[in-house]
Structure formats: C-alpha cells, structure tokens
Amino acid sequence: MASAAAKHVLITGAAIRVGHDLALGLAKAGWDITIHYNTSKEEAEALAQEISALGQTARLAQANLEIPEEVAQIIPTQGTPALTALIHNASLFERDRDDPDGTRHRAVNVDAPLMLNKAFIAQLPQGATGTIIQFLDGTPIPEHMSHYAQSRAAMEAMLPALTKDYAPRARLHALTLGPTLKNPRQSQQHFDALVAAAGEDQLTSTPTILAAILGLLPD
Template sequence: MGMLNRTDRPLQGKVAMVTGASRRIGRAVALGLAQAGADVVVHARQSRDEVEAVAAEIRAMGGRAAVALGDVTVEAEVMAVFDVARKAFGGVDILINNAAIRGEKPFLEMTLEEWRQTNSVIMDGAFLCSREALRSMVERGGGTVINLGGVSAHVGAKRRAHVAAGKAGLIGLTKSIAVEFADRNITANCVAPGKIGGKRSATSGASPEMGSGGPILGREGEIDEAAFVILSLCMPEARFMTGQTVHVSGGMYMP
C-alpha cells in the first residue's frame, strides 16, 4: 500500500478491529494497520467472500488476520465478534468503528423504521463495539477508538437526515469516551470524511446534496487519503490527541 511510507512496524504487538472492513475505507484501513504491524480482525455483517479476501491480502503481506461476521446492532453477535478477537489474538487495542449504512429518503417520506435502522447501525453499533473493545483495552493497559463520522453531520444533507443525525451523535460518543477513559491511557477520536470517490456499496445511494459548495480543492478525495488520516491517529505519535473530530473533506467544512 505504501500509505504510511514507513519501514518500521510501530503497531507490532497491537490488535486492531475494523468494522465494515470488506471494502472502501474500512478495507484500506485494515490493510494499512496490518502493514504497520498490527494483527487485524476484519469484520463484515455478511459479505464473507469480500472480508476473507481482505484477510488473505493481509496474510500475503506477512500479517495476521482473523475474520468475524456479525450484525453490529445485535448485542449477542457483537459479543461473538469480539470473542473471535480474544480467541485469535487475546483482545483488542485499536477499534475502528466504520460500519454504517447510508440510505437516502426525503424527510417527509422517511419512516420511523428507516430512521431507527440507520441510527441503530451507526449509533448502537458504535456503542456496542466500543463497550466490548474498551473492556479489552482497560485490561490491556490502553488503546485507541476511532469513530467514522461524516461531513453531513456538520453541513447537513438533503434526504439524509437519519445519517447526519447518527453521525452527529458519534461526536458526543467520542468525546464522552475520551473523557471517561483518559486516565486509563485510552484515546478516542472521530474522523469525518466527505466526498470520497471510488466504488460504493449498494447501501450508499447517490452522492447527497449537502449544505456546502463541495470540496474547495475541486475534486473528490481518494480512499487512501481518508485512510491515511485514520491510520495516523492509531500511531504511537498520536497519543496526545483525543476527543477530536478530524475532517478529511477537501475543505467542505472548516470548523
């Protein structure tokens, strides 16, 4: 991948869990973490072939990977996913909460079920995965939680009120984890990508109309450009950064 352009393995001995790791940013982050020396648990809800392919790529570069399938909105399935991590590698030091669905629906046509389903994947998933990961991090003496937000939470988006609301909720969750676990050597940050190109999943929908003029750089971002920022926050040099939301959107939003 060459994403970090470093020859050392700063995450040697660490275990990372990446949810929604079968494609796009999740896949790139999983590969980058492995390149940096981490053992990686690659998760997907049900796309076993795709996630097994990611694990095979990690093993081909000399890394260690385990595959875990499960619905992040179902408590028992999340616990089973983390059991995979414990049995394979002894626990988790790094959690990337990347699993999400990004459907579209005009606000006045949105059903309560659609609202709840989207927010359940984003918020319930991040809560359940963070809780299990943090239990492990406390035992292991520290760790890193990275939540994947989105620019829509900051600028708004037509037909995506449910997504924007869920992603905004992740900011509060991130800050609360950062405060509560600071004295246990655990950091938590949120990365908010915007207008990242590449092939999208079926649940992503079209590119939404947002309350922003688009990236001021005049182009979509690359998947590796978003993954680089996420990976940087996992590095030993980033231990003084916590509770922050980092924007990777080409200037679509400037706090």
C-alpha cells in the same frame, strides 16, 4: 491475551470499499487485522488472504450491526490476541423510507459503536491504553436521509463525554471524512461536486485517511 505492544486492530465494515483499503494499508504498516463484515463474506475471505500474504494475521468477525446479540460476539473475551485499536468504519446510510422510525440507523451508527467501545476497553491488557477512532461525516446530507444525519449528529454530540469516560484506558479520536468513494446510487457529476466543495478539514481520499489513522495509532 497478547502483550500491550501487539498491533491488532478491529475495523468494522472492513471487507469492501474504504474499510478494505484501510485494512490493507494497516497490514502493510505491521498491524494484524480483525475484519468485521456483515454480508460480504467472499470479499472478507479474499482480504484475509491478502493480509496473510503480507505476513500479518487476519481474523474474520461476521455480525449484523443492527442486532445487539451479534455485535456482542465481535470482540471475544478470551482465546484471541487482544485488540489494541478499534476503527469504526461501518455505517448505515439509507433513505428515510427504508428506515421509517430511524431505529436501524440508531442501532448501527450509535448503539453498535458504543457496545464495541465498551467491549474493546474491557479486553485491553492490564496497563495498556487502547485507541478508538470514530469517523464523522462532513458531507452535505440530503433531507431524505434525515435519520442517517440524526444518528451521525447523536454520535458526534457524545464524543466529548465519551473521551472523558474512556480515559485513561482508551484514547478516542474523531476524523471528519468528506466524499471519498462514489456511492453506487450517486452520479459521477454529483460526487465530483461534493469533492470540490469539501472543506479543508475533511479527508477525501483513502491515502489521506490512512495517513491520519497512522498518525493516531501507537508505533
């Protein structure tokens, strides 16, 4: 395993959108990146090439976060440099009609992060302290996405207890995100209205999210 000083971060959902930009930003700041993706293989491979061109190491980790057996394979127990940070960027954000009982949202937005946190802490080198960053959603969530809202609320409710459970092996931080990138199903007018209504405590651009993350990660 790598030394405790290694700067190596796993970002879930890193191949596209906000995750892609965060991965590039952290690579520019000297971090090696493990790029988790589900179906965006071409985008993940292109991102890995960009990171390599910056002089950093990129590793690909494909997994469907709805499937525990695949989640368990994201963080190897041996054979790769140790991770020192974990960023939970991926989430499932779908209408209730596409997940009638909410199990898919629970799997991706609650169960997978908990599994990854456990595996992350287990692989930390002796004496090292890891950093885990969990994103929260500060935007108004429509009624037809109640299962998404419930999964996010469940994770947020766990954070105080998890913070205590993980200490001193890992520091758990939460960042509240506002509307950052327009959803393909969303009108520009609706997105602009959400941005205008965002609270001061909400991060609403990739640069501000990246700056907040860099402030939480070790030098």
